[in-house]
Amino acid sequence: MPMSDPIIQVEHLSKRYHIGARERYRTLRDAVVDAFAAPLRRLRSFGRSSHRSAETIWALKDVSFQVHRGDVLGIIGPNGAGKSTLLKILSRITEPTEGRAVLYGRTGSLLEVGTGFHPELTGRENIFLSGAILGMTRREIRARFDEIVDFSGVEKFLDTPVKRYSSGMHVRLGFAVAAHMRPEILLVDEVLAVGDAEFQKRCLGKMQEVSEGGRTVLFVSHNMAAVARLCGKALLLTGGTCRHWDDVSGAIAHYLRSGGGGVASYADLRDAPGWQPKRQVVLTSVSTHRLDGREACGFNTGDGMLIRVGFCLDEWIPAYCQVNFMDSMGQRVMSVRSTHAGPPLELSGDGCIECVVPDIRLAGGEYSLMLEIGREFPHAEWLDCVPDAIRLRVALGDYLRGFELARGQGVLAQRSSWSVLAATSTPIRAEGTHGLREPHTEYGRLVG
Amino acid sequence: MTKTDMDVEISRNQGSVAGAGEVAARAPVVIEPGMGRLGLDLAEIWRYRDLLAFLTWRDVKVRYKQTVLGFLWAFLQPFTTMVVFSLVFGRLMKVDSLGTAYPVFVYAGLLPWHFFAESLARSSQSVVASSNIVTKVYFPRLVIPLASVGGCLVDFAVSFLILVGLMLYYGLAPGAGMLVVIPLVAVTIIAALGVGTLLSALNVAYRDFRYVLPFIVQIWMFLTPVVYPLRAVPADWRWLAMLNPMSGIVEAYRSAILGRPFAWGDLGVSVAVSVFVFLLAVVVFKRIERRFADII
Numbered sequence: 026m027p028m029s030d031p032i033i034q035v036e037h038l039s040k041r042y043h044i045g046a047r048e049r050y051r052t053l054r055d056a057v058v059d060a061f062a063a064p065l066r067r068l069r070s071f072g073r074s075s076h077r078s079a080e081t082i083w084a085l086k087d088v089s090f091q092v093h094r095g096d097v098l099g100i101i102g103p104n105g106a107g108k109s110t111l112l113k114i115l116s117r118i119t120e121p122t123e124g125r126a127v128l129y130g131r132t133g134s135l136l137e138v139g140t141g142f143h144p145e146l147t148g149r150e151n152i153f154l155s156g157a158i159l160g161m162t163r164r165e166i167r168a169r170f171d172e173i174v175d176f177s178g179v180e181k182f183l184d185t186p187v188k189r190y191s192s193g194m195h196v197r198l199g200f201a202v203a204a205h206m207r208p209e210i211l212l213v214d215e216v217l218a219v220g221d222a223e224f225q226k227r228c229l230g231k232m233q234e235v236s237e238g239g240r241t242v243l244f245v246s247h248n249m250a251a252v253a254r255l256c257g258k259a260l261l262l263t264g265g266t267c268r269h270w271d272d273v274s275g276a277i278a279h280y281l282r283s284g285g286g287g288v289a290s291y292a293d294l295r296d297a298p299g300w301q302p303k304r305q306v307v308l309t310s311v312s313t314h315r316l317d318g319r320e321a322c323g324f325n326t327g328d329g330m331l332i333r334v335g336f337c338l339d340e341w342i343p344a345y346c347q348v349n350f351m352d353s354m355g356q357r358v359m360s361v362r363s364t365h366a367g368p369p370l371e372l373s374g375d376g377c378i379e380c381v382v383p384d385i386r387l388a389g390g391e392y393s394l395m396l397e398i399g400r401e402f403p404h405a406e407w408l409d410c411v412p413d414a415i416r417l418r419v420a421l422g423d424y425l426r427g428f429e430l431a432r433g434q435g436v437l438a439q440r441s442s443w444s445v446l447a448a449t450s451t452p453i454r455a456e457g458t459h460g461l462r463e464p465h466t467e468y469g470r471l472v473g
Numbered sequence: 474m475t476k477t478d479m480d481v482e483i484s485r486n487q488g489s490v491a492g493a494g495e496v497a498a499r500a501p502v503v504i505e506p507g508m509g510r511l512g513l514d515l516a517e518i519w520r521y522r523d524l525l526a527f528l529t530w531r532d533v534k535v536r537y538k539q540t541v542l543g544f545l546w547a548f549l550q551p552f553t554t555m556v557v558f559s560l561v562f563g564r565l566m567k568v569d570s571l572g573t574a575y576p577v578f579v580y581a582g583l584l585p586w587h588f589f590a591e592s593l594a595r596s597s598q599s600v601v602a603s604s605n606i607v608t609k610v611y612f613p614r615l616v617i618p619l620a621s622v623g624g625c626l627v628d629f630a631v632s633f634l635i636l637v638g639l640m641l642y643y644g645l646a647p648g649a650g651m652l653v654v655i656p657l658v659a660v661t662i663i664a665a666l667g668v669g670t671l672l673s674a675l676n677v678a679y680r681d682f683r684y685v686l687p688f689i690v691q692i693w694m695f696l697t698p699v700v701y702p703l704r705a706v707p708a709d710w711r712w713l714a715m716l717n718p719m720s721g722i723v724e725a726y727r728s729a730i731l732g733r734p735f736a737w738g739d740l741g742v743s744v745a746v747s748v749f750v751f752l753l754a755v756v757v758f759k760r761i762e763r764r765f766a767d768i769i
Binding site (some may be wrong): 126 | 501502503504505506507523524526527528531534535538605606607608609610611612763764766767
């Protein structure tokens with residue numbers, strides 16, 4: 026059976042965005058004025074992009090690759106490299122500026138969890154609505170309804186309006202619906218970044234099931250561990266250009282080696298790439314300090330830390346702010362969120378939020394902070410998110426009596442105290458493999 | 474056989490892994506700049522008919538949830554308007570009502586007008602209001618204004634029942650001519666869809682339409698023979714009135730409901746204008762549609 030026919034063929038795909046601080050909606054008034062100023066030019070350019078700003082960025086430039094049926098392709102790269110844009114183009118949500126792509130199979134896109142959910146409708150109604158929006162027919166949704174409810178675990182709340190759901194339930198239901206799409210080509214964008222650990226485990230499990238089922242999957246993620254586990258091939262996108270790898274670990278290693286930026290104690294975020302190409306700038310700066318206020322980018326485990334986040338809003342909002350700590354594999358190992366500490370932050374205008382972490386429990390390594398800020402009421406919705414806002418280094422130091430944690434011993438350094446409650450009076454010494462060793466060599470065991 | 478085995482089986486046979494009514498081999502999708510025919514792809518909209526139904530159902534459901542009067546709102550607006558107009562134009566100004574009771578006369582005109590005006594109001598905002606799905610999933614965007622017009626159809630049906638009640642109250646028997654209303658509804662849908670689709674696309678590109686629209690609709694109502702009969706317009710200006718597609722349509726509704734002779738010529742002109750606007754709307758919509766996700 027010839028496997029040579031690609032299911033996705035991408036040739037010289039490019040996408041240009043117009044950006045600029047002065048971008049605003051066109052108004053009729055502008056159109057009318059322009060019509061009088063240069064009537065022919067207006068007519069010819071009607072419907073086409075007519076931004077006056079000359080600032081453009083090429084989100085994708087000359088990207089070409091092939092995907093074969095059954096491939097699970099991981100798309101990795103730094104932020105702003107064009108990964109989400111690529112998926113949007115392949116999902117036919119936005120059109121390319123140049124180049125072309127051909128898809129030889131039914132496509133389903135999972136670019137967001139809970140697409141189409143309406144807060145006033147119940148869980149049951151939203152399953153049908155969201156399913157229909159994602160492209161399933163009424164018959165298909167009805168057939169898979171029970172599975173979807175089972176997977177989401179919200180059976181008890183099926184007939185309550187979704188606006189009453191916790192964010193966890195929201196995310197589980199959204200993913201449950203999307204997970205039951207059965208397209209031939211599945212495009213997934215970073216959905217593993219939301220939700221708690223339990224949810225992420227389920228997501229991964231389902232993705233594994235999908236990929237083992239012979240479907241073609243394109244998976245964009247910052248989570249290198251997930252990419253390494255699920256994908257057979259990788260596409261590394263940097264600054265809009267791409268490179269294809271048949272060896273996923275090689276691609277990951279290459280990406281991590283050339284990882285941009287170093288540790289710093291202050292970063293200006295106004296021009297930093299956000300979660301999506303169009304970013305609503307609310308987060309303006311971030312800095313990390315010791316508890317006494319001095320700026321620092323290196324900390325010891327057990328130390329306290331101050332994180333100051335600058336913001337700029339043009340209205341008053343009851344807000345939450347979340348700082349996610351990502352390790353070098355792109356996995357989120359810790360999150361500190363203002364809602365865990367107290368009532369919503371009242372923010373308006375220009376200002377600065379300070380977060381105090383009294384004791385850092387992270388093991389040694391370099392960590393990247395992802396900042397998120399958003400509205401807490403009437404329901405949590407994020408306004409701005411900057412992945413990789415700033416990096417810092419943590420050293421284990423003396424936290425574990427001078428010992429280091431080996432790779433695979435975990436991301437947290439947890440202190441513990443040990444004592445013997447009972448022991449026999451005579452040590453048992455046997456010849457051969459099961460003997461008790463000399464006491465002083467027990468210490469060697471700690472390092473594993 | 475576990476589910477995953479079955480899926481592998483299906484994909485190995487290169488059949489569609491979708492549900493039962495799908496065609497096995499689908500033509501490949503080509504994505505390139507300037508793509509898409511500017512015409513109406515009815516086959517695609519038919520494929521997404523379930524989505525159209527769900528979006529319509531969602532609009533109707535959400536509109537009346539958490540309201541005390543629920544569905545009653547559907548007819549309350551044309552009904553109260555009818556009462557006010559009957560007092561002002563019927564009693565006070567004694568406008569010519571073609572020999573029938575003024576309330577029935579004006580309500581017969583308000584019925585299609587209200588459907589048209591509501592459709593415009595809802596569909597013009599529909600695409601912008603759906604920005605959350607437009608930026609995340611693919612489906613033919615034309616479904617969005619279609620669904621909002623569909624939602625207004627439900628209101629129209631409720632108001633129509635009130636009309637029958639009103640006629641009986643004034644001692645007018647609904648005649649066989651009422652059945653002509655059905656094809657007229659189809660014509661009204663095309664008129665509403667035409668202008669609504671055009672507005673929904675233009676509204677994405679030029680956001681100030683939403684402020685201008687209520688004002689335009691109000692003036693438009695007075696330019697349509699809703700509160701007065703078409704014959705009240707002096708013959709010299711009749712051609713101007715006919716440029717308005719709703720003129721012929723509203724007159725035709727009245728003729729059907731009141732059992733009066735039809736002005737086929739007028740209706741014909743209105744139908745032609747409606748169809749023209751609709752086709753123009755589809756072309757404009759398709760043109761701006763490509764940039765929806767980027768500018769919304």
